[in-house]
Amino acid sequence: MNQQGVFVATIFASIIGCVVMGLVANYPFALAPGMGLNAFFTYTVVMNWGYSWQFALAAVFVEGLIFIILTLCNVREALFNAIPSCMKASVSAGIGLFIAFIGLKGANIVIDNNSNLVGLGNMVTPPAVLCMLGVIVTVVLMKRNVKGAILIGILTTWVFGIGAQAIGWYKVDVEAGVYSLLPSFSASGALFDGFGEVFFKIPKASEIFGSADNIFTFIVVVFSFLFVDLFDTLGTLMGVAEKAGYLNEKGELPRIKQAFLADAVGTTVGAALGTSTVTTFVESSAGVMEGGRTGLTAISTAVCFALALFFAPIFMAIPSFATAPALIVVGVLMIDSIVKVDFTDITEALPAFLTIAMMSFTASISEGIIFGGITYVFVKFFSGKRKEISVMMYILAVLFIIKLIVSSLM
Numbered sequence: 532m533n534q535q536g537v538f539v540a541t542i543f544a545s546i547i548g549c550v551v552m553g554l555v556a557n558y559p560f561a562l563a564p565g566m567g568l569n570a571f572f573t574y575t576v577v578m579n580w581g582y583s584w585q586f587a588l589a590a591v592f593v594e595g596l597i598f599i600i601l602t603l604c605n606v607r608e609a610l611f612n613a614i615p616s617c618m619k620a621s622v623s624a625g626i627g628l629f630i631a632f633i634g635l636k637g638a639n640i641v642i643d644n645n646s647n648l649v650g651l652g653n654m655v656t657p658p659a660v661l662c663m664l665g666v667i668v669t670v671v672l673m674k675r676n677v678k679g680a681i682l683i684g685i686l687t688t689w690v691f692g693i694g695a696q697a698i699g700w701y702k703v704d705v706e707a708g709v710y711s712l713l714p715s716f717s718a719s720g721a722l723f724d725g726f727g728e729v730f731f732k733i734p735k736a737s738e739i740f741g742s743a744d745n746i747f748t749f750i751v752v753v754f755s756f757l758f759v760d761l762f763d764t765l766g767t768l769m770g771v772a773e774k775a776g777y778l779n780e781k782g783e784l785p786r787i788k789q790a791f792l793a794d795a796v797g798t799t800v801g802a803a804l805g806t807s808t809v810t811t812f813v814e815s816s817a818g819v820m821e822g823g824r825t826g827l828t829a830i831s832t833a834v835c836f837a838l839a840l841f842f843a844p845i846f847m848a849i850p851s852f853a854t855a856p857a858l859i860v861v862g863v864l865m866i867d868s869i870v871k872v873d874f875t876d877i878t879e880a881l882p883a884f885l886t887i888a889m890m891s892f893t894a895s896i897s898e899g900i901i902f903g904g905i906t907y908v909f910v911k912f913f914s915g916k917r918k919e920i921s922v923m924m925y926i927l928a929v930l931f932i933i934k935l936i937v938s939s940l941m
Contacts, residue, residue, distance in 0.1 A: 532584050532805070533725030538843070540729055540805035542836050548797025548809045549833035552826065556789035559828030560771060560815045562797050563836075565763055568756065568808040576752055588802050589733045590752040595799030595808075597757060602791040611765055613923035616782050616871075618903045621883035623770035623868035625890035625899050626813050631862025632891050637851030638662030657701040658852035661691050665856030673860070681817055681857045689853040714844040729805025751937065758934050760808045762897035764794055766890075767811045774865055775819045813896070817861050878914050882907035901931040 541564055548562030576587045601607050614622075635641040638658045644650030652659060669684030677683065692712045695701035703711045772784050779785065790811070797809030818828045839846050872883040886903030890896055908928040911920050 533728040536725035536727070536729040537806055539726045539840070540801070542840055543804050544797055544801030544806050544809050545836045546833045547800050548793055549829045549836065551796050552790065552793035552811075553829035553833065554826060556786050556793055557826035558772075558777070558786070558790055559775070559818050559823035559825060560768070560790060560793075560811045561818065561829055561832040562794055562809050562811050564801065564807045565760065565810040565812060568760060568763070568810065571755065571759060572807040575755075580748065580752075582748070582752075583734075585732050585734045586749070587752070587807070588805065590749060590756055591808050592733050592799060592802035593753050594756040594760065595795055595797075595802055597753070598760070598795035598798060599792070602788055602795050605788065607761065607765075607791045608787050609923060610761070610927065611768065611787055612781070612783050613921050613927065614765070614769065614782075614900070614904070615882070615907055615919075615924070617873065617879040617883045618886050618900070618907065619769045619773055619778070619782050620868045620871035621886040621903065622766045622890075622896070622900065623773040624866045625887035626766065626770035626816065626896065627862040627865025627868075628887060629862075629890045629894070629896065629899075630813050630816070630858045630865075632894075634662075634855035634858030634862065637858070638855040639852070640855075657692065657695045658850070658855075661688050661695065662852045662855045662859075664688065664691060665853065666859050669856050669860050679821065681821055681860065684856045684860070685849070685853050688856055689849050692850060692853060710848075710850070712848055712850055714848040726805070731803050732805060733802065755938065756808055758930075759895070759897050760794075760798070760810055762900045763895070764791070764810050766896035766900050767813050767815065770813070770865065770868075770896075771811075771816050771819055773868055774816060775824065814858070814861075816865055817857055820861050820864050878907075878910045878916060881910055901934065904928055905931050 545561075545563040552558055552560050552562055572584075572587050572591070576582055576590070577584050598607075632641065638661075639652040639656060640654070640659050640662060641649050642652040654660070665684050665688030668687050669680055672680035672683055689712065692701055696703070696712050701709075701712065703709055768784060768787070768790060769778075772778055777784055784790070794810050801807070801809040818832070869883070869887070872879060874880045874883075882903040885906050886899045888899075889902040890899030893899070904924065905928050908920055908924055911917065
């Protein structure tokens with residue numbers, strides 16, 4: 532796909548999703564194409580299964596339409612309310628651990644390891660040192676009640692990085708994936724070139740359903756997108772809403788239908804524009820941690836996405852190790868929700884633990900919910916606590932098992 536075209540499509544889809552969230556739901560949740568769903572779109576559907584990106588966009592478009600129907604019929608709201616309280620508390624902590632892990636990877640503090648999958652990186656490299664320095668700066672500013680501490684921490688780390696590049700410590704090596712930290716405006720004029728190559732490239736139904744194999748695969752792809760997006764969004768809303776104090780005494784989120792409608796509309800429109808599934812993203816917790824409590828936060832994020840169209844070279848020059856301190860600190864702030872889990876009851880503790888662990892170990896919010904949900908139903912059922920299991924949780928457990936089987940076979 533044309534890189535600049537996808538860039539513009541991503542911004543437009545994110546703006547639409549954030550505006551709907553802010554105006555209709557009045558929540559500080561920001562939306563953009565989900566990275567896990569991007570990976571499924573690219574590596575599984577296109578590169579592994581061999582289908583065109585137009586085919587994948589069609590699946591995302593259909594998924595968005597189904598989401599709108601499920602939202603209007605209150606199905607997604609029922610699913611949210613069915614998740615037990617121990618999992619809702621653990622989802623917030625799991626997201627905290629997950630995004631901290633993303634930050635550590637972005638700074639090369641955590642790297643690939645052939646024997647243990649992950650290991651400690653070189654701690655004397657500029658990204659690692661500057662990241663930890665950024666964490667200290669951010670935490671000190673927060674302790675001193677400085678408004679915008681997280682944003683200041685990002686910018687400070689970036690400036691330190693520019694200084695490191697100026698003295699030759701941070702060395703640019705494009706082939707090795709090390710890029711300049713200074714903005715380059717040379718290609719900014721051609722930003723909109725290529726948008727026409729991805730805009731509304733959804734193929735006709737006759738092209739999608741040309742054979743029985745295509746029909747079956749299309750259904751599987753739509754189901755996969757639907758399932759992952761559904762529970763990624765559920766998990767993110769649970770975690771961020773719990774941290775913001777939005778959940779009522781029953782663990783329900785007011786105006787959840789409007790919140791779900793925002794990502795459903797964003798996904799549908801986003802597919803037409805030329806990008807993958809739009810979802811509420813976990814970094815929304817950064818805005819909540821800074822005090823965001825209304826839709827104005829989402830609208831502000833939409834404005835920043837719009838500015839990215841014109842200041843893209845500046846934003847793209849900010850390296851991952853500069854944003855890593857924000858993710859690590861927010862992870863710390865979100866982990867405290869785990870104290871709400873009753874660890875004296877193993878039937879509550881095990882589902883909560885697996886929810887947290889699998890989110891980080893599989894780099895997927897939905898997988899954490901799947902493992903936590905299946906475990907919750909089984910341990911409660913065979914421990915004589917069947918009254919604590921709702922009918923919806925039985926249904927979800929069956930769907931979770933089917934999803935694991937289908938994804939494993941595919």
